[in-house]
Each structure stands twice: as structure tokens, then as C-alpha cells.
Amino acid sequence: MANPPTADTVLARLRAEGLHVVEVGNWRTHNRNHRGAWGPVHGVMIHHTVTRGTDRTVAICRDGDEELPGPLCHGVIAKDGTVYLVGYGRANHAGLGDDDVLRAVIAERKPPAADEANTDGNRHFYGFECENLGDGHDPWPKEQVEAIVRASAALCRHHGWGARSVLRHRDWQPGKIDPRGPGLEWDDILDRIAERLKHPASWSPGQARTYTVRSGDTLWSIAASQLGDGNRWREIAALNHLQDPDDLSVGQTLKLPAK
Structure with a gap:
């Protein structure tokens, strides 16, 4: 009841x-x-x-x-x-x-x-x-x-x-x-x-996911750890308008595409 x-x-x-x-x-x-x-x-x-x-x-x-x-x-x-x-x-x-x-x-x-x-x-x-x-x-x-x-x-x-x-x-x-x-x-x-109902009450579909760059990170490693495929580094670069994919700085916030 x-x-x-x-x-x-x-x-x-x-x-x-x-x-x-x-x-x-x-x-x-x-x-x-x-x-x-x-x-x-x-x-x-x-x-x-x-x-x-x-x-x-x-x-x-x-x-x-x-x-x-x-x-x-x-x-x-x-x-x-x-x-x-x-x-x-x-x-x-x-x-x-x-x-x-x-x-x-x-x-x-x-x-x-x-x-x-x-x-x-x-x-x-x-x-x-x-x-x-x-x-x-x-x-x-x-x-x-x-x-x-x-x-x-x-x-x-x-x-x-x-x-x-x-x-x-x-x-x-x-x-x-x-x-x-x-x-x-x-x-x-x-x-x-x-x-x-499969997610916590705070879940917002389509909400931008972000990642904060740490020492030793590369776009490849970020794509591999966060998206499950290192080859998706180009999507991260395009989403963040990165002219040089190697130009990352510790503490930088990157937008991530959907998994």
C-alpha cells in the first residue's frame, strides 16, 4: 500500500x-x-x-x-x-x-x-x-x-x-x-x-560533461579514460576549438562529448 x-x-x-x-x-x-x-x-x-x-x-x-x-x-x-x-x-x-x-x-x-x-x-x-x-x-x-x-x-x-x-x-x-x-x-x-529513473535525481540528460586536465594528460589518454576510446581525441579537440591538440595546461577544463 x-x-x-x-x-x-x-x-x-x-x-x-x-x-x-x-x-x-x-x-x-x-x-x-x-x-x-x-x-x-x-x-x-x-x-x-x-x-x-x-x-x-x-x-x-x-x-x-x-x-x-x-x-x-x-x-x-x-x-x-x-x-x-x-x-x-x-x-x-x-x-x-x-x-x-x-x-x-x-x-x-x-x-x-x-x-x-x-x-x-x-x-x-x-x-x-x-x-x-x-x-x-x-x-x-x-x-x-x-x-x-x-x-x-x-x-x-x-x-x-x-x-x-x-x-x-x-x-x-x-x-x-x-x-x-x-x-x-x-x-x-x-x-x-x-x-x-535509472539515474540519480540530479541527472540532467544532455548536460555538458567536463574534465579537468591533470599532469601527464594527453587528449588521447583523456579520450581513452573518459570516453572509452583514445581515437575520439579529435572530438574533444573539435568541441573545445583546440588549434594544437598538444597544448594542454594543468587545471584546464575541457568539455567532453557524450559517451
Whole structure:
């Protein structure tokens, strides 16, 4: 059984994953717990908001309206990749969904097509609403997609879940279409979450690797020790714009290509 951690633990997990997180008001105690249980939790659900503008989106997701009171999620993922925490506990984000889908998420299998609405998703899922018009045309910037990957991985890492513990609203509830739009390839997102979970939370794919030159180093020896192939010394020379490959100095920082 996966019990939700403390709000402070979730905040720490998100930040450890390299996310820029903004705390909105009394988010730690803003919830719908008086309307029902929250937990055990079994997965992370991703939505789009059908809104434009970060401030407006965050306000709507925090407060909701008379028909659907807030919070409408736990976190809002803005276009620039910032995560705004708006609530913690039971949130009005998932509604009723398919019990077969829940069983698949628990088993970390690909979910079947949702064709029933018989199970309380607000109890069992974390929810992230992502700022997007949801019209199939509004693009998903790479910063926002990366934040989806990292936020999902942060919670999966905490609970020891795999990438199949992350699903879309459309996977859960019949008739839903979110999230969708150009730049959001779901299989790619799941692959990236799975890859991320193989590394420490601080891992940043594509982050420049560097090497500090020590006494006796040559480009060949550096390529052999750092890249596994001395013949790749030319890549290091080109990456660092070295006119003379023998002109190295102790303490010099060199950029390294990917392994």
C-alpha cells in the first residue's frame, strides 16, 4: 500500500529532480479531504487545463469554481516548466474512471481503453494540470515536457514505481481527450521517465560533461579514460576549438562529448 508522503517530502523530491517549484499560498493544507479519503496512491495523472496564461491557470486550478471546487490538482506545470504547487491531499482532478485501468496501473502494465467510470480516481492519483489550450494545436514547449517527465519521475522515485505508474486523464476516464497537442508524444515521455529513473535525481540528460586536465594528460589518454576510446581525441579537440591538440595546461577544463 502506497501512502502519500508529507507535503514537505513531495516538495523536496520535486526540487531534487531539478524542477523550479513555486509554493502557492497554503497549498500544504488546501485539499478536499473532508469529502473523502486520499490514498492509497497508485500513480500520477497528467492533464491539460484548456486555459491560457500562467497566472490565470494557477488561480483556476487552486480555487476551482462553484460546480467543481479547488484544488483541481496538486501541481500546475506552466509553459516554461515551472511547477506551481496549489494543493496537497484529495483534489478534484481525476473523477470516476475505469477499475481495469487502475488495476493495470498498480501492476505497471499498459492500461486498456477506459470504458467504465466506476472508481474514485481522486483518491488514488497525484494530479498535474499542464497549461495548454487543449485544442490540438497549442504546442507543448520542451521545457514543459521535461517538467512533466521530472515531476512524474520524482513521485515514481519516491514510491519505487516505474514509468507505467504515470498515465493521462484520457487513459483513465471515458470521453476525455487530455492531454494532447503538438510536442507531446506520450510513448516518448514514458521512455524518458523510465530512463530518468535509472539515474540519480540530479541527472540532467544532455548536460555538458567536463574534465579537468591533470599532469601527464594527453587528449588521447583523456579520450581513452573518459570516453572509452583514445581515437575520439579529435572530438574533444573539435568541441573545445583546440588549434594544437598538444597544448594542454594543468587545471584546464575541457568539455567532453557524450559517451
